[in-house]
Amino acid sequence: MQFIVRRNPHALLLYGASGLGKRVFAESLSSLLLCQAPMKNKHCGRCRGCVLKQAGTHPDLRHVRPESSRQIKIDQIRELNRWSVQTSQQGGYKIAIIYPSEQMNVQSANAFLKVLEEPPPQTLFILVADKVLSILPTVRSRCQSLLFSVPKHTEALQWLKSQHDHTDNLAQLLIQSGGAPLEVSKLLNGDYIRLRNDVAQNMLALLSRKTNALEKAANLQKYQPIDVLKVLESFVSKAIRLSMVKEEKNISSQDEDDAPSRLLASLEVTALFQFRDQLLKAVRYLSGNSNPNPLLLIEAIFVNLSRAQIRN
Ligand SMILES: [Zn+2]
Missing domain, CATH: 3.40.50.300 (P-loop containing nucleotide triphosphate hydrolases)
Incomplete structure (x- = not known):
């Protein structure tokens, strides 16, 4: 300095x-x-x-x-x-x-x-x-x-581990945050757990067809739209991994935290990949300069999700 x-x-x-x-x-x-x-x-x-x-x-x-x-x-x-x-x-x-x-x-x-x-x-x-x-x-x-450039993944991860007790999915969060350790800290220190639970509950209600997509999207308006999308993306990525192991009849995860991903994993894999693409596009769109309406983006995602077919 x-x-x-x-x-x-x-x-x-x-x-x-x-x-x-x-x-x-x-x-x-x-x-x-x-x-x-x-x-x-x-x-x-x-x-x-x-x-x-x-x-x-x-x-x-x-x-x-x-x-x-x-x-x-x-x-x-x-x-x-x-x-x-x-x-x-x-x-x-x-x-x-x-x-x-x-x-x-x-x-x-x-x-x-x-x-x-x-x-x-x-x-x-x-x-x-x-x-x-x-x-x-x-x-x-x-x-x-x-x-300010992105630090090496291992260094950033080491720093994060020294800062947080809850270290389960730090590596994945770091990747999702573009390698920026303070973004991960912000998520963990802030209302990340509440956000994650809230997104999970709204998504579960949507997948069990108990509610309508627009109402669920509106429920999440109190959060930063980009954070909502990143949480959704983490559920979908995990669901894709779960579907892959499911094929091998080797699914073992009963973690309560995985409930939304497990339910998502019952969707067609192609639908999951499409959903993930849509999420990543929305994240890019929101990070760009075009000033999109975040509620409309999230509504579109939820509408798609509510129409996804559960596989037999
Ligand atoms: Zn002084």
Whole structure:
């Protein structure tokens, strides 16, 4: 981190896939820069700067995120520009973390460009982006860029094992998360278990034909659509594996956790592969730039599932 501070850029662009620690890095760097008594490249945790930062009330730190829509709007950037030319209240750095910075629309990005062209002193803009190519090239070229790349699978797995007690399907979760260990941590620390159970229950009801697909899809709206799709995908992948061993009359898994996969495994294997394709397509679609309606995507998946034929 030291070289960044010494070279004193006005804008840093941290980019790379989600779940690789970009935001954690942005927060650590801002803690260090706002600390009034840093030691060995670490914030002290005790000074006024650190206390304000930890309380989330540091006046010289701003977080700019999409508010009501998925976009960072021009009014937010105009407000940021006004703040950035004011003098720092604690006498040190002023820092703004903009995430996800690819969500600035064209007007916002152009307004932001103005401040980058004449950067205020002692002010650092930290742009965090999962999809760097969606940022205007004129903005990118004025930032010092730092790529976060995917760690080796074995290293990431080792780290995850050191962080979590529940380590059953870490390797599979890591693959599903594109190799990004923090994505897996987020799933495990957050409401992953609840999400998994909820998806499982809705799916079981759907497969036993007790309910309608649209209602079940609506039930899951409280979760991140991409997380719902990943959980569904994990059930289907497991069901495909189970169907294969079933052919060899060797099915042994009675794990309660596998109930949805076991039921799915009673569908035609071709239907399972088609279903998995549809899920992976939806994940790609949601991660792209086209802004699809997530509820419609999940509804379509559930409708397909409710029509799948159980094999004899
Ligand atoms: Zn401190």
